[in-house]
Each structure stands twice: as structure tokens, then as C-alpha cells.
Amino acid sequence: MSNLHALFNPESVAIIGASPDAKKIGGRPLSYMKRYGYKGEIYPVNPKYEEIDGLTCYPDILSIKQSIDVAIIAVPGNAVIEQLEKCATQGVKSVVIFSAGFGEIGGEGKKAQDRIYQIAKENNIRILGPNCLGLFNVEKGFYGTFSTIIEEEQPLHSNIGFVSQSGAFGSHVFTLARQQKIGFSYFVATGNEADIDVADCIEFLAHDPDTNVIACYIEGVKDGQKLLRAFELARKNNKPIVMLKVGKTEVGMKAAMSHTGSIVGADKVFDTIFNQSGVFRAETIDEFLDVMYAASHLPRIEGNRVAVFTVSGGVGILLADQLAENGFTLPETPSDVKDRLKQILPIAGTQNPIDTTAQISYIPTLLEDFMDAVFASGQYDAGVIFLGFAGLKHDSIHDRIQTLKIMKERYPHIAQVTVTINSPESTQAFRDADVFVLQDPTRAVTALKAVRYFAQAENKQESQKLTEFSIDLSGLDPILTEYGSKQLLQQFKLPVTEEYLAKTEEEAVRYAQTIGYPVVLKGMSPQILHKTDRGLVSLNIQSDEDVKATFTKLKTIIDKTEGAIFEGILVQEMVKDEFVELFVGAKKDPIFGQMVIVGLGGIYIEVLQDISMRKAPVSPAEAKEMLGELKAGKILTGYRGKPASDIEELSNVIARFSEFIASLEDELLEADLNPIMVFSEGKGVKIADGLMSFQKQTETVTN
Numbered sequence: 235m236s237n238l239h240a241l242f243n244p245e246s247v248a249i250i251g252a253s254p255d256a257k258k259i260g261g262r263p264l265s266y267m268k269r270y271g272y273k274g275e276i277y278p279v280n281p282k283y284e285e286i287d288g289l290t291c292y293p294d295i296l297s298i299k300q301s302i303d304v305a306i307i308a309v310p311g312n313a314v315i316e317q318l319e320k321c322a323t324q325g326v327k328s329v330v331i332f333s334a335g336f337g338e339i340g341g342e343g344k345k346a347q348d349r350i351y352q353i354a355k356e357n358n359i360r361i362l363g364p365n366c367l368g369l370f371n372v373e374k375g376f377y378g379t380f381s382t383i384i385e386e387e388q389p390l391h392s393n394i395g396f397v398s399q400s401g402a403f404g405s406h407v408f409t410l411a412r413q414q415k416i417g418f419s420y421f422v423a424t425g426n427e428a429d430i431d432v433a434d435c436i437e438f439l440a441h442d443p444d445t446n447v448i449a450c451y452i453e454g455v456k457d458g459q460k461l462l463r464a465f466e467l468a469r470k471n472n473k474p475i476v477m478l479k480v481g482k483t484e485v486g487m488k489a490a491m492s493h494t495g496s497i498v499g500a501d502k503v504f505d506t507i508f509n510q511s512g513v514f515r516a517e518t519i520d521e522f523l524d525v526m527y528a529a530s531h532l533p534r535i536e537g538n539r540v541a542v543f544t545v546s547g548g549v550g551i552l553l554a555d556q557l558a559e560n561g562f563t564l565p566e567t568p569s570d571v572k573d574r575l576k577q578i579l580p581i582a583g584t585q586n587p588i589d590t591t592a593q594i595s596y597i598p599t600l601l602e603d604f605m606d607a608v609f610a611s612g613q614y615d616a617g618v619i620f621l622g623f624a625g626l627k628h629d630s631i632h633d634r635i636q637t638l639k640i641m642k643e644r645y646p647h648i649a650q651v652t653v654t655i656n657s658p659e660s661t662q663a664f665r666d667a668d669v670f671v672l673q674d675p676t677r678a679v680t681a682l683k684a685v686r687y688f689a690q691a692e693n694k695q696e697s698q699k700l701t702e703f704s705i706d707l708s709g710l711d712p713i714l715t716e717y718g719s720k721q722l723l724q725q726f727k728l729p730v731t732e733e734y735l736a737k738t739e740e741e742a743v744r745y746a747q748t749i750g751y752p753v754v755l756k757g758m759s760p761q762i763l764h765k766t767d768r769g770l771v772s773l774n775i776q777s778d779e780d781v782k783a784t785f786t787k788l789k790t791i792i793d794k795t796e797g798a799i800f801e802g803i804l805v806q807e808m809v810k811d812e813f814v815e816l817f818v819g820a821k822k823d824p825i826f827g828q829m830v831i832v833g834l835g836g837i838y839i840e841v842l843q844d845i846s847m848r849k850a851p852v853s854p855a856e857a858k859e860m861l862g863e864l865k866a867g868k869i870l871t872g873y874r875g876k877p878a879s880d881i882e883e884l885s886n887v888i889a890r891f892s893e894f895i896a897s898l899e900d901e902l903l904e905a906d907l908n909p910i911m912v913f914s915e916g917k918g919v920k921i922a923d924g925l926m927s928f929q930k931q932t933e934t935v936t937n
Contacts (some may be wrong), residue, residue, distance in 0.1 A: 236814065242420060243361060245269070245377055246303050248298060248306070265369070266370075273374050277289070279291070305317075306368070315346060330361075331361060331362070331363035353563070362425070364425060366425025367379055367381050370421050383405045383412075395422075395449070397432050397439070403451055413658075415662055415664075426455070431456065440468040440473050442907070445531060449478075449526040465512070491908055512692070524681050529685065533647055535814055542564060544589055547625075550588075575607060579600060609645045615649065616682050621634060638667070651681055651682060654671060656671065681857055714926045714927070715760055716923050717801065723924065728890055732892075733805060735751075742755070742782070755772045755802065756806070757800075759802065760799060795874070809911055817907070819905055820891075830849075832846050833846070841865060846861070851896040
């Protein structure tokens with residue numbers, strides 16, 4: 235299928251269902267493009283008219299002999315398929331379908347939407363919609379939309395591209411952004427996503443030279459792998475993504491499903507994917523706007539050292555608390571800088587947060603002198619400048635803005651956030667000077683957190699690549715016992731406890747003697763997976779007689795369990811060394827595929843819910859990061875005199891296991907390694923128990 239250049243940057247547009255009435259759906263895009271100076275050719279299509287607004291009006295799309303980059307379909311839903319087929323015959327490159335009544339209503343509507351996709355695929359046409367608000371390109375003056383949000387004034391232009399699955403939500407955000415004088419390079423509402431989805435739009439914007447920041451609103455995702463590739467492309471091209479994803483609660487997820495028909499995965503998985511891909515997830519619309527604005531204006535900062543300048547001691551304390559809570563530090567003002575500040579203003583509070591006092595209003599150079607002295611020390615990565623309600627004082631705010639502009643130009647590597655209450659006039663003045671300003675101190679902290687987050691995301695290593703291997707899955711049952719699971723793990727060189735499967739008492743004794751007493755005996759049955767609950771685990775077996783008696787007891791339990799098949803008795807080494815129990819597991823997400831999960835082992839994984847998760851595969855370094863995210867992670871580093879655990883080997887095992895599950899992307903449903911025994915530093919790791927379930931019987935998998 236073709237790329238999206240013709241859609242986003244069209245040289246020619248046909249409007250099917252065009253109207254001379256600018257208030258009608260077919261009239262608005264024509265009116266907007268004429269009014270706001272579209273740099274291309276416009277072809278109205280409607281058999282009712284010969285001319286609209288000075289332009290020749292064509293009876294149908296086939297009457298236009300020129301090449302058409304975009305056709306906008308603004309006709310009733312029952313006429314869309316016919317018009318789309320004519321577009322295919324004419325050779326139109328892309329189509330925007332405003333019309334509703336398709337996948338969002340199910341039944342026949344879904345069948346019609348499937349037909350739309352089929353036509354698109356067969357004729358190499360890219361389709362936005364149906365049931366969408368359309369899109370616009372501010373620089374080119376292309377307004378393929380019927381939204382009323384641009385009826386009164388032309389949109390502002392910036393380097394932010396905005397994609398929304400919901401047209402109404404997108405319009406709301408657009409309106410709030412315009413009130414704050416924030417513009418966009420592109421605005422896209424994807425609607426039902428019969429063809430073009432959010433991932434396609436991110437991919438285009440990641441390549442677009444006029445877009446430096448990508449903002450997205452999503453309710454659900456159909457193709458997780460495609461979205462991951464788009465995220466990775468944006469990260470490689472240093473295009474930060476700000477995401478507002480709804481559907482966190484069960485109620486919200488159901489609402490999202492009914493709204494878009496998207497497949498909605500567990501919200502924890504989305505959080506994981508966003509963090510792993512360097513996508514900033516906003517929790518509110520205000521945060522969404524602030525972060526996209528910050529990402530488009532502030533430099534990325536890897537450090538966490540912040541200088542606070544304030545006209546209010548109380549706000550200085552508030553900022554100090556909130557900065558610390560978000561991982562920032564407020565380094566003490568260097569002594570020579572303190573001396574310099576005291577020379578400028580003896581009554582100033584020179585300890586960071588730096589209190590400029592109300593004298594800032596009476597000494598014109600005070601703010602510049604203070605900021606210059608502090609930033610010149612080289613001890614700070616960012617600055618927050620709290621000016622109270624200075625933005626409402628029109629007689630002096632322009633002088634403050636000029637000072638802030640000078641500081642930004644003098645110290646472009648330092649992220650500087652001004653905080654003041656503004657009027658629309660002063661907001662515009664800040665935007666004209668390209669000085670970043672917010673009206674609330676808490677939001678200033680969020681902005682700094684975001685630009686630091688993006689800096690760290692840009693430095694992340696590329697996703698772990700799968701190594702070449704071959705695993706024999708032929709003849710496996712859909713559900714594997716511990717023995718079957720560990721046999722499979724050994725093919726991938728994952729360390730398991732020494733163990734043998736005995737079918738008879740004599741075999742069990744022989745295996746116990748080979749391992750050496752004491753040993754553990756476990757009853758194996760594919761129908762009884764939770765062995766402890768059924769009394770199928772016996773520890774500390776010390777003799778041949780005990781082995782025989784325990785073998786009989788465990789086999790009897792299985793034989794008496796209705797429907798249970800006796801696989802054998804697992805004879806396993808009884809580990810004597812001190813260890814920490816960890817859980818490592820896999821879960822196949824319906825959208826993003828195999829996820830690797832790490833947590834404290836035994837029963838604690840269920841009780842504490844203290845887990846870290848990533849999309850598989852991960853590198854050993856990423857695995858170590860996961861361990862560091864656990865609240866229980868301190869146990870591994872040595873706690874209250876306990877020896878440190880072998881974190882290096884554990885990280886390697888997690889990474890190898892993640893490759894193993896990623897290689898079984900389609901086959902593996904779930905895997906639990908619990909517990910993994912982690913010994914002291916340098917002594918390694920052993921998988922003591924494990925279970926796996928598969929989608930279907932599989933054969934050898936080669937990667």
C-alpha cells in the first residue's frame with residue numbers, strides 16, 4: 235500500500251458531495267481551503283452544480299481528468315462504496331471518508347467497512363475513516379475536515395503533530411490548545427481506522443521535517459506490533475511522543491470498546507509498552523497539553539539539578555517538595571554565587587530556592603542578574619522562575635519577557651520554565667518571544683519531568699534482537715507439567731534443578747541415589763498443575779524406604795483424582811544453599827504479544843502484586859532494570875547482613891527466557907517459573923518449578 239504523503243501533503247483535492255453552503259459537511263472543507271489559502275488544486279464534485287465558489291463543479295470523480303491526491307467523501311453512508319469504487323477507477327491516491335454508519339454500528343456496517351478496506355488494498359488507496367472528522371495541514375492550508383473548530387479563525391502553526399482516534403476529543407484538545415496559543419503542524423482524526431490507524435500517522439509524522447513532537451489520543455489498538463514499530467521509528471528520529479490513553483478501568487475499557495471497536499488490552503501492558511518505548515503517558519488533558527508544549531520548546535535535560543527563582547518563599551518550598559518527589563535535586567547555591575547575589579540584593583534569600591523578593595518589580599535588572607549569576611556557575615540543568623501574577627501587569631511584563639528571552643538565548647542548554655498567571659495578551663507575548671510559560675508551579679515540575687524523560691528515552695538502547703536457535707516443540711501437549719516445561723527450557727540452555735522422571739518405585743530410588751539424599755518428590759499430572767494444593771510435593775526425603783513410600787502415596791493421589799493422568803514422579807535435588815525466591819513469567823497479550831514478568835517468588839507474587847514487566851525480548855541490562863523496579867528488589871542486593879544475590883546471572887536468565895518466549899510469539903499462551911532460586915553472588919540461579927500452556931500442538935520452531 236502507498237505511503238501517506240499524498241494524504242498529508244496533497245497537491246490536488248476532490249470533494250465528493252461538495253456544497254456551496256459553508257455550513258454543510260460538504261461545504262466546510264471547500265470554504266476552509268478557499269479562505270485559508272490552500273496551496274493546491276480543488277475539484278468540487280456534485281451533479282447538482284456546475285460551479286461552486288468560482289470553481290468548476292464536476293458531476294462525478296470520473297469526469298476529472300487530472301491526477302487526484304485526496305478525495306474527500308461527504309455523502310450519505312449508503313453511497314460511500316459506489317463513490318469509493320469510482321475513486322479507484324479514477325486512480326485517486328488517498329480518500330477521507332466523513333460518512334458514518336460503518337464498523338461503529340456492527341452488523342451490516344461492519345461488512346461495509348470490510349469492503350472499504352478491501353477496495354483500498356486492491357487499488358493501493360490509503361483511506362482515512364470512515365466516521366472521521368478528517369485532517370488538516372496548517373502549513374499547506376489543506377483542511378480536509380468538516381469540524382467547526384476552525385470556523386472562526388485559522389489554526390496556529392507549530393511543530394506538534396496531533397493524532398486522535400476521537401474527533402470530538404481531538405476538537406476539544408485543539409480548542410484548549412488554541413486558547414493557550416499552542417498550534418499544530420497536522421491534526422488527524424482517524425475515526426474507525428478501516429485502513430489508516432494511529433500507528434500509520436505516527437510513522438508519517440516521525441519522518442515529517444515540519445513535526446518535532448507527536449501527540450496522540452487513543453482508546454485502543456488493533457495491531458500492537460505495528461504500533462511498536464512506529465514508536466521505535468519516532469524514538470530513532472528523536473520525535474518525542476506524548477500519549478493520552480483512556481480505558482484504564484474496567485468501565486473505561488468497556489466504553490472504549492463500544493466507542494471505537496478497538497481491541498483494548500490490559501492497561502498495565504500499555505503502561506509497560508509506553509515506558510519501554512519512551513512514550514510519555516499523560517494522565518489529564520492539562521498534562522497532555524503541557525507536555526506536548528514543553529517537548530516542542532524546552533531542551534532535553536539528562537541531569538536533575540534545578541535552580542528555583544521565586545518571588546514567594548512559600549511557592550519556593552512547594553516547588554522544592556514537588557521537584558524532590560519527581561526525582562530532581564535543588565543543589566545548594568555555590569558560595570561565590572551567593573556572595574554575588576548578596577551584592578546585588580542584600581535582603582535576597584540566596585539558598586536554593588532563591589527568593590528574589592518583591593524587589594524584582596522595582597529593580598529592572600534584578601531577575602537577569604540573578605539568573606545569569608546562577609546559570610553561569612554550570613551547576614544546574616534546569617530553572618523554574620516563579621513570577622506570581624506578573625503576567626497580569628501589562629505595564630511591566632514585556633520587560634520580564636525580554637529578560638527571559640535573553641536568558642534562554644544565553645543558556646539554551648538549560649530548560650527554563652516561567653510560571654505566572656497570564657492574560658490572553660501576555661500569553662501571546664510569551665509565545666511571540668518563544669519563552670516557555672505555564673500558570674501553575676506543579677505543572678512546571680511535570681514539564682521538567684517530561685523533558686528529562688524524553689532525554690533518557692532517546693539514549694535507550696534499541697530493542698533486544700532475537701538470536702538464532704531451534705526449539706523442538708513437536709508432540710507437546712497444550713499444557714505441560716513442571717517436568718515437561720523444564721525439559722523445554724533446557725533446550726534453550728536455561729538452568730534447572732537436577733531431576734529425573736520416574737515411572738516406578740525402582741526408578742525413583744535409583745534416581746535419588748544418583749542425585750544424593752535428601753531429595754524432593756513431586757507428583758506429575760497435566761490435570762493437576764497446582765501440586766502443593768493437592769499434597770503432591772514431599773520435601774527432605776532421606777532414604778530409599780522413604781522414596782518408595784512417598785512414590786506410592788503421590789501416585790495414589792493422582793490415580794484417585796478423577797480425569798488425572800499419571801505422568802510420573804519427579805525426583806529432584808533438595809537445594810541446601812541459601813537462596814532468594816523469584817518469579818519469572820510470560821503472558822501473551824492479545825495486542826502486543828509476549829510480555830516477560832518478574833516478581834518476588836512463591837506465594838508473594840499473588841499477595842503483593844509487586845511486579846515489573848516488559849515486552850519480550852529484553853537484554854540483560856533491561857532485565858537488571860526490571861529487578862531494580864521491584865519494591866522487593868533490595869532483598870537481592872543484600873539486606874540486614876544477608877549476602878547479595880547473583881543479580882548478574884539472574885539478569886542473564888531473565889534475558890534468555892525472554893528470548894525463548896518471544897520466539898514462541900504465536901504458540902505460547904503462558905509460562906510461570908516459580909520459584910527461581912537465586913543464590914549468593916557468583917553462585918548462579920536454578921529454576922525449581924515451572925508450568926507452560928500452549929495455543930495448540932506445535933512443531934519445531936526455528937528463528
